[in-house]
Amino acid sequence: MIGFGRMAAVAALGVCLTIPAARRAAVHLAQHRDAGSPVRDTTTFMTVEAAAKKVSIRLYAAYGSQNGGMNFNGGSRGNQTITVPLGWAVHIDFQNKDAIPHSAILLPDHMPLPMQPDNPAIARAYTKDLTAGIPTDGTDTMDFTAQPAGNYLIVCGVPGHGPSGMYIKFVVSADAKAPSYAR
Numbered sequence: 792m793i794g795f796g797r798m799a800a801v802a803a804l805g806v807c808l809t810i811p812a813a814r815r816a817a818v819h820l821a822q823h824r825d826a827g828s829p830v831r832d833t834t835t836f837m838t839v840e841a842a843a844k845k846v847s848i849r850l851y852a853a854y855g856s857q858n859g860g861m862n863f864n865g866g867s868r869g870n871q872t873i874t875v876p877l878g879w880a881v882h883i884d885f886q887n888k889d890a891i892p893h894s895a896i897l898l899p900d901h902m903p904l905p906m907q908p909d910n911p912a913i914a915r916a917y918t919k920d921l922t923a924g925i926p927t928d929g930t931d932t933m934d935f936t937a938q939p940a941g942n943y944l945i946v947c948g949v950p951g952h953g954p955s956g957m958y959i960k961f962v963v964s965a966d967a968k969a970p971s972y973a974r
């Protein structure tokens with residue numbers, strides 16, 4: 792009886808040890824997949840405070856190797872679209888995950904892109920070190936009001952990076968009731 796009890800206890804202990812390990816592995820796999828693939832849930836990069844009409848956006852330069860790292864949140868050449876209702880407060884947390892410097896500036900959705908952008912379409916909608924770029928792991932924040940309504944781009948301000956495809960779409964919408972992130 793004692794031996795059986797010990798065996799049961801060992802078996803139970805084995806289950807206790809095995810399930811969390813499997814769960815950890817699954818979580819790690821999901822995180823790894825998320826870092827490598829641009830398609831997952833739309834809340835990954837966006838937090839909405841509807842009552843306050845405020846949206847916070849995490850903007851990573853070089854989120855994975857898409858377009859040779861010349862991407863924001865894995866998007867390039869306008870293949871992702873952030874939409875924000877007109878008049879909402881926008882907070883952007885920028886971080887550069889690349890080995891080379893990057894920055895960000897909001898420009899009109901208009902081609903061709905300037906080789907060296909320096910004039911944001913909305914006041915305060917640009918990072919520090921716009922031309923030189925923010926170095927590896929460097930961060931900055933942007934806070935601005937989403938107005939006027941229109942079609943914009945978030946573009947890297949380092950010379951040549953925008954024309955190389957380092958931009959995603961940003962729409963200020965008079966019709967949208969809530970922010971969204973299409974990717």
Ligand SMILES: [Cu+2]
Nearest residue numbers: 893947949952
């Ligand atoms: Cu760049």
